[in-house]
Amino acid sequence: MFLAVWLSCMTSWRWTEPIPLIKQPTGELWIAGTRIGLEDVWELYQQGYSPEEISLAYPSLQLADVYAVLTYALRHPERIATYMQQQQEQARQAQQAAQAFYPRELAARLLALKMTR
Numbered sequence: 051m052f053l054a055v056w057l058s059c060m061t062s063w064r065w066t067e068p069i070p071l072i073k074q075p076t077g078e079l080w081i082a083g084t085r086i087g088l089e090d091v092w093e094l095y096q097q098g099y100s101p102e103e104i105s106l107a108y109p110s111l112q113l114a115d116v117y118a119v120l121t122y123a124l125r126h127p128e129r130i131a132t133y134m135q136q137q138q139e140q141a142r143q144a145q146q147a148a149q150a151f152y153p154r155e156l157a158a159r160l161l162a163l164k165m166t167r
Contacts, residue, residue: 069122070115077140079133081119084110089137091119092130 070082079088086108094104101120105113123130149157 067118069118071119071122077136081111081115083115084108086111087137088119088123088130089134091116092123092134095120095123 071079071088072082073079080086081088081091090108091104091111094107095101099107101113101116105111105116
């Protein structure tokens with residue numbers, strides 16, 4: 051699927067390979083061939099998980115893809131921070147929209163039930 055290209059630069063070699071991220075119409079970035087978001091992998095890494103542990107947590111991920119995505123994220127921290135902020139804002143807006151559809155009486159009963167547990 052992804053082809054690696056060797057570039058010769060006199061005495062050194064440079065390895066280039068596309069980052070396996072696919073932008074969805076919603077703006078989310080998914081790891082190619084999966085429905086796993088960049089934020090899922092990045093959050094686990096930030097919590098101290100190793101790339102190997104992340105690939106075990108998500109069996110559909112290839113270890114090489116985890117390394118490629120983390121390499122990109124570590125080389126572009128400002129882009130990742132901006133992306134994560136956008137994702138958090140979208141999640142907040144989605145939660146507000148969902149709460150607008152909850153009947154207020156039901157929401158109050160559910161909250162009261164939650165408090166009793």
